[in-house]
Amino acid sequence: MRPSRVPMIVTWSVIAFFYIPIVILVANSFNSSRFGGSWESTSLKWYIRLMGETDIWNALTNTLIIATIATLAAMILGTSAAFALHRFAGSRLQKLHYSVIYTPLVLPEILMGLSMLLFFVELKVQLGLVTITIAHITFCVSYVAMTVLGRLQDFDFTIIEASQDLGAGWWTTFWRVLLPMLAPGILAGGLLAFTLSIDDFVISFFVAGPGSTTLPIKIYSMIKYGAPPLINALSTILLVVTFLAVTISHYLTHRGRQTA
Amino acid sequence: MMKAANRIRIFEWLVTLPSFAWLLILFIIPALLVFAITFKPSTPFGGIGEGWTLDTLRTLSNPNYPTIIWRTIWLSMATTALCILLATPMGYYMARISPARRSLVLLLVILPFWTSFLVRIFAWKVLLHPEGMLKQLLVFIGLCAPDTSLLYNAGAVLLVMVYTELPFAILPIYAASEKFDFRLIEAAKDLGASSFRAFRSVFLPGIRMGLLTAFLMVFIPSLGSYVIPDIVGGPTSEMVGNKIAQRTFVDRNLPHAAGLSALLTLTVLVPMVVIISLRRTGAVDRALVEEGV
Numbered sequence: 001m002r003p004s005r006v007p008m009i010v011t012w013s014v015i016a017f018f019y020i021p022i023v024i025l026v027a028n029s030f031n032s033s034r035f036g037g038s039w040e041s042t043s044l045k046w047y048i049r050l051m052g053e054t055d056i057w058n059a060l061t062n063t064l065i066i067a068t069i070a071t072l073a074a075m076i077l078g079t080s081a082a083f084a085l086h087r088f089a090g091s092r093l094q095k096l097h098y099s100v101i102y103t104p105l106v107l108p109e110i111l112m113g114l115s116m117l118l119f120f121v122e123l124k125v126q127l128g129l130v131t132i133t134i135a136h137i138t139f140c141v142s143y144v145a146m147t148v149l150g151r152l153q154d155f156d157f158t159i160i161e162a163s164q165d166l167g168a169g170w171w172t173t174f175w176r177v178l179l180p181m182l183a184p185g186i187l188a189g190g191l192l193a194f195t196l197s198i199d200d201f202v203i204s205f206f207v208a209g210p211g212s213t214t215l216p217i218k219i220y221s222m223i224k225y226g227a228p229p230l231i232n233a234l235s236t237i238l239l240v241v242t243f244l245a246v247t248i249s250h251y252l253t254h255r256g257r258q259t260a
Numbered sequence: 261m262m263k264a265a266n267r268i269r270i271f272e273w274l275v276t277l278p279s280f281a282w283l284l285i286l287f288i289i290p291a292l293l294v295f296a297i298t299f300k301p302s303t304p305f306g307g308i309g310e311g312w313t314l315d316t317l318r319t320l321s322n323p324n325y326p327t328i329i330w331r332t333i334w335l336s337m338a339t340t341a342l343c344i345l346l347a348t349p350m351g352y353y354m355a356r357i358s359p360a361r362r363s364l365v366l367l368l369v370i371l372p373f374w375t376s377f378l379v380r381i382f383a384w385k386v387l388l389h390p391e392g393m394l395k396q397l398l399v400f401i402g403l404c405a406p407d408t409s410l411l412y413n414a415g416a417v418l419l420v421m422v423y424t425e426l427p428f429a430i431l432p433i434y435a436a437s438e439k440f441d442f443r444l445i446e447a448a449k450d451l452g453a454s455s456f457r458a459f460r461s462v463f464l465p466g467i468r469m470g471l472l473t474a475f476l477m478v479f480i481p482s483l484g485s486y487v488i489p490d491i492v493g494g495p496t497s498e499m500v501g502n503k504i505a506q507r508t509f510v511d512r513n514l515p516h517a518a519g520l521s522a523l524l525t526l527t528v529l530v531p532m533v534v535i536i537s538l539r540r541t542g543a544v545d546r547a548l549v550e551e552g553v
Binding site: 004007008010014015018019020021024025028076077078080081084087088093094097100101103104106107108109110111114117121122137138142195201202206216220228231232238243 | 275276278279280282286289294307349350368371377382383385393426481483486491505508514525
């Protein structure tokens with residue numbers, strides 16, 4: 001019996017479905033017409049106008065500062081969490097710890113956003129870039145912890161014992177053995193946290209104060225009240241950057257696995 | 261001996277405490293606060309007042325809410341069903357192709373997941389726009405009248421929700437399919453089953469953990485959708501998330517927003533508890549199989 005062609009057709013149709021809107025968006029960013037309906041002429045005028053939008057560049061700066069701080073903090077908290085979850089797996093404390101780490105991953109963002117807003121309002125904390133950073137650390141910890149935990153599953157703990165048998169103290173073992181071996185997992189978790197932080201709109205929008213604008217908040221207000229061609233140009237730049245980054249890291253990890 | 265055990269215990273707390281305390285203070289306490297603030301009065305300046313009241317509970321019985329809650333549930337159900345329907349054959353296909361081609365398909369599936377969420381929604385707004393390409397194409401073929409709107413309705417919300425949630429269904433189903441032993445399908449066919457019968461009675465039960473994870477990963481976040489109905493939906497396709505945002509940003513009635521969030525949290529907890537208990541029994545099943553029972 002010949003294998004069915006249905007799975008193949010579905011797969012490639014879905015991939016086409018994924019990319020058609022993106023391709024049209026990119027194409028439109030080079031269209032000098034204000035609405036994408038008709039092609040007037042190919043131009044870079046929206047890109048040139050984008051250069052003059054200082055609001056966007058300020059928002060981008062805020063986003064990058066928040067993402068950097070949140071990623072570094074989440075890498076520390078998440079790695080220690082993953083280590084605890086793996087090393088002491090099965091203890092009552094770790095079962096509780098695991099559910100506290102796991103729940104933020106599935107809970108709708110809006111619930112996390114509103115609950116943190118209420119928390120900051122109750123404590124009379126001034127809303128702004130600091131509250132956004134705290135919120136980002138909170139949701140990034142779980143992603144880093146899960147990524148590092150995945151790597152720990154294949155980790156051979158006898159190496160730690162060997163290091164201690166050879167006379168290394170905990171501190172030396174941590175810096176010279178454990179950390180270098182976990183580095184790829186921690187970096188992968190950090191990369192995920194950084195991307196999610198840069199992209200986060202819902203949680204940031206809830207805990208942002210007046211004047212503290214991140215790039216997604218700026219893009220949202222542009223979509224709601226503003227200039228479509230400028231968003232096309234901005235989106236294209238973002239798409240090119242992420243496509244390059246993801247493709248490179250995909251093939252790097254893929255090659256790493258083949259040689260390993 | 262006692263001392264060593266104590267030292268290990270202290271060490272466990274030392275590595276657990278940073279993340280545990282952080283999430284306790286910034287995730288668990290705020291989540292409980294949502295329930296408490298539901299019973300607080302609002303102040304005219306958009307703050308939270310003193311004392312306790314049942315005002316919010318009374319306004320939640322507003323006849324508009326059951327409609328919106330029902331719409332939230334059916335849109336999320338439909339999104340989940342469509343995502344799993346499309347992702348299952350994809351998982352099957354991806355598990356059976358050559359590693360080089362599989363790596364390419366995986367990359368093509370992951371790429372949109374890494375790109376900006378708002379940009380992807382905006383791309384659909386452009387495409388469905390009255391002056392956009394899709395609308396003009398459909399009018400040209402004669403599939404839609406020039407005055408029908410493709411945007412601002414429940415159909416557009418469903419389409420874009422499926423678009424953004426699909427990778428979350430594809431990845432767990434693919435992961436389960438990759439571990440599936442395809443010789444079982446050959447065996448079923450040798451025993452006289454048709455391709456479809458083998459797919460339904462052997463493949464689907466074989467990847468049920470992946471299907472459950474896909475359900476969880478798509479259905480629960482869908483219930484909290486807010487940006488998609490806000491951008492491509494209209495007044496007739498509002499979901500609970502939109503109401504929470506309106507109460508927070510437009511009316512600035514935080515206790516009311518808290519009440520709606522508490523309701524949404526309870527709605528989310530039901531499928532979560534069901535899935536987690538199903539998984540437990542599933543894990544037990546697998547353990548029994550591995551033990552050879």
